[in-house]
Amino acid sequence: MLRKTASAALLTISLTLLAACSGGGTPGTSAAAGDDLLKLAFLGGVKTPDPDTAYDGPELNLVNSAYEGLVTYKSGQDKAELTAALATTWSADPTNTVFTFDLREGVTFHDGTPFTAAAVEKSFQRRTDVGEGPAYMVGDVKSVATPSDKxxxxTLDAPNSAFLDLLASPFGPKIVSPAAIEAHPYSADGENWFASNDAGTGPYRYGTFTPDTSYQLTAYDGYWGAKPGYPTVEFSVVSSLSTIQLQLENGELDGLAGYSDSTTFTALQAKEKLKTYQFSSMQTPTMFLNPKSATLADQATRLDLLAGVDFTDLATKALGAVGKPATGVFPANLLTGADDQQKITHDGTKLASLAAGSLKSKTIKIAYGATSADAKNLSDNLAAVLNAAGITAQSTGYALGTYFPELEKGAAGPDITFFAGFPDTAHPDAWATVFYTPKGGLDLFGAEVPGLSDTLGKARETGDQQLYAQVASQVSESGWWYTVATSLGTAVFADDVAGVEQSYHPVITGVLNLAVLHPAGA
Amino acid sequence: MPSWLRRGETLAVVMLSVVLVAALIGPLLSPYSSIIPSGAPHLPPLSAGHLFGTDELGLDIATRILEGTRTSLLTALVVTVIAAVAGMLIGTLAGFVGGVLDTVLMRVTDLFLALPATIVAMAVAAGLGTGLTSSMIAITVVWWPLYARLVRGEVRRTARALHVEAARMSGTRGTRLVLRHVLPSVLPTVAVTASLDIGGVIVTVAALSFVGLGAPAPAPELGLMASAGLQYVVNSWWIPVLPGLAVGLLSLLFNYAGDGLRAVLRGKGA
Structure with a gap:
């Protein structure tokens, strides 16, 4: 027994020291291969890169390189701006119900078949048939008519001012070769051909995929647009950020999009031969308060708590180089500043009053999903702020499978949670309906403000900014949500990779337009 | 130094005493709270006012390790004592009464021994919900069978000893016989096993805490500190490494000290 346990203790110490010293590099891995191959990394694997099931984020680096939609957003700018993709021009009728698209000519799918109007209908139908998360984006489509091949x-069932933005969403409907759709029908239970093969029109096509190990993209010679800067892009799956950091430092990787926490990003900023980038995004770490919480159900207590926390300081400390404090309610660049202001003003005395009053001898339970570094840092820092003010607070991380069930426990669940979400697209409806109405799916505690859903319904029809400004006020005054920060998209690349500033997405972090990256000087 | 107490074990006992005193009074002497930031984040060891540096929140790592050590020791002590007492009760009943009761109790014990202890403890702790009390219950559930087996064997051996036979012939029976003539012979073995076990319990407590089944942050638990700090291992190695080293060191010291105790008891003829 002694030897066994002593060995375990020695092993513990050895492993601890080993972890400190090694960082988990991969001996013998070849260095990046210059101008022909761009070596990037995924942290911990990606979801299936089927264009109609992909609904996570990182896998869009694959999907959006191989597939295109009718419209998209210009990459490399903060403000989301619609731009042509497979449609060259588009228009909406005054009621936002009928949308007409003129299609690009001379486009071929990767299987060699030509792109025509028929592919749009087939692709929309596939998205509906697959029925995964992104299917809602074509859920209101009543009909797809094809007056000509181009x-x-x-036509929609009801007016929707967000429809063009849904089409341009990074998760939006992609146009897939009808021949491939017919040859490889989707089955939820069977093998999915689209998990490792593509049939899009994008600048890259899927190369060798070894799920959870590596994913390769190769340039499509018949692409209608500019030729990608790198003929081959390879993503390797790496299980820890520490390992990625070391691989970037020793040249085994050419770059990393997203994933970085503030400490890692700051450390990499100081490295020679690496360039770091920070971009705006619509990812918006938000604090949700539980309406069934015994401690925070009272609005006065809730608003005092929100006023007592210095959120500017909290966001700065928690997110460091990978975020900035938010001033509005909606994600950045969705509404104008004047229409989108928090109604809660910071008052440093409030926390001490709560500690001596309504929160005396009570414990505030703060939860976060363990996979989100931003949420963890915010949660831990808020707990520190509250404990320092004399309010007992605990911060608990939950694995993905237990996080959402924990939030559904009502009064027995946490009092507060942090969630770093982003809208599916650059339209205020894509944020407000999802996060502020119980039917939206990510109103994490199911909080509801009377009349808010009706206001959002009217706003969706017309896109009236004043209605969204009204929503922002109602949300802020309720105290059920507090928009804490804007996450900054990050990228770290070897200094011989250019075009990174032109590649970032205005909505989502960690997804780049890979086709615009190119060797410096090329 | 007695001949049966080796130099390494003496050193372990001395070091353990120092650690115990430090864990008991250290947190009282520290100028910092273990849950309120006291400095800039990521200060390296030997920074002014922060011997072991600070973590990502600016919490003083030395203060948290001292408090974490105290928590670990207390937890390990409680778990080991409860497991040993429960194991002794079951083992004594099985060994002394024998027959069907022995068979039933030992099959149940075997069932627990056959299962991987750490995995079962994790499952129990997950079922009970996160927290230190859950961890303690979970570890106790998997820790008692070892003692039950050990004590049952010792009781059966001791029951055949001459002094027990003599007591029985003089009319001593039942509980009185067990308490006055059997258990005193068993206790030293249990004490040595328990002292060796504390190190193992400390590692198991840290393991549960490491995987998120201990007390929630900012509780100063060594496993939780190592786990939360793991993401900083390349840039601020001290955040996960120092709590990890504390777990390893505590476990080692208890094992060597337990070995010393065994040597002492052997030296005294136990």
Whole structure:
């Protein structure tokens, strides 16, 4: 027994020291291969890169390189701006119900078949048939008419001012070769051909995929647009950020999009031969308060708590180089500043009053999903702030499978949670309906403000900014949500990789337009 | 130094005494709270006012390790004592009464021994919910069978000893026989096993805490500190490494000290 336990203790010490010293590099891995191959990394694997199931984030680096939609957002700028993709021009009728698209000519799918209007209808139908998360984006489509091979007319069941933005969403409907759809029908239970093969029109096509190990993209010679800067892009799956950091430092990787926490990013900023980038995004770490919480259900207590926390300081400390404090309610660049202001003003005396009053001898339970570094840092820092003010607070991380069930426990669940979400697209409806209404899916505690859903319904029809400004006020005054920060998209690349500033997405972090990256000087 | 107490074990006992005193009074002497930031984040060891540096929140690592050590020791002590007492009760009943009761109790014990202890403890702790009390219950559930087996064997051996036979012939029976003539012979073995076990319990407590089944942050638990700090291992190695080293060191010291105790008892003829 002694030897066994002593060995275990020695092993503990040895492993601890080993972890400190090694960082988990991969001996013998070859260095990056210059101008022909761009070596990037995924941290911990990605979801299936089927264009109609992909709904996570990192896998969009694959999907959006191989597939295109009718419209997209310009990459490399903070403000989301619609731009042509497979449609060259588009228009909406005054009621936002009928949308007409003129299609690009001379486009071929990767299987060699030509792109025509018929592919749009087939692709929309596949998304509906697959029925995964992103299917809702075409859920309101009543009909897709094809007056000619180069024009489609889409009619919706009801007016929707967000429809063009849904089409341009990074998760938006992609146009897939009808021949491939027919040859490889989707089955939820069977093998999915689209998990490792593609049939899009994008600048890259899927190369060798070894799920959870590596994913390769190769340039499509028949692409209608500019030729990608790198003929081959390879993503290797790495299980820890520490390992990625070391691989970037020793040249085994050419770059990393997203994933970085503040400490890692700051450390990499100081490295020679590496360039770091920070971009705006719509990822918005938000604090959710539990309406069934015994301690925070009272609005006065809730608003005092929110006023007592210095959120500017909290966001700065918690997110460091990978975030900035938010001033509005909606994600950055969705509404104008004047329409989007928090109604809660910081008052440093409030926490001490709560500690001596309504929160005396009570414990505030703060939860976060263990996979989100931003949420963890915010949660831990808020707990520190509250404990320092004399309010007992605990911060607990939950694995993905237990996080959402924990939030559904009502009064027995946590009092507060942090969630770093982003809208599916650059439209205020894509944020507000999802996060501020119980039917939206990510109103994490199910909080509800009377009349808010009706206001959002009207706003969705017309896109009226004043209605969204009204929503922002109602949300802020309720005290059920507090928009804490804007996450900054990050990228770290070897200094011989250029075009990174032109590659970032205005909505989502960690997804780059890979086709615009190119060797410096090329 | 007695001949049966080796130099290494003496050193372990001395070091353990120092650690115990430090863990008991250290947190009282520290100028910092273990849950309120007291400095800039990521200060390296030997920074002014922060011997072991600070973590990502600016919490003083030395203060947290001292408090974490105290928590670990207390937890390990409680778990070991409860497990030993429960194991002794079951083992004594099985060994002394024998027959069907012995068979039933030992099959149940075997069942627990056959299962991987740490995995079962994790499952129990997950079922009970996160927290230190859950961890203690979970570890106790998997720790008692070892003692039950050990004590049952010792009781059966001792029951055949001459002094027990003599007591029985003089009319001593039942509980009185067990308490006055059997258990005193068993206790030293249990004490040595328990002292060796504390190190193992400390590692198991840290393991549960490491995987998120201990007390929630900012509780100063060594496993939780190592786990939360793991993401900083390349840039601020001290955040996960020092709590990890504390777990390893505590476990080692208890094992060597337990070995010393065994040597002492052997030297005294136990």
């Amino acid at each position: 024009q489609v007319v889409i």
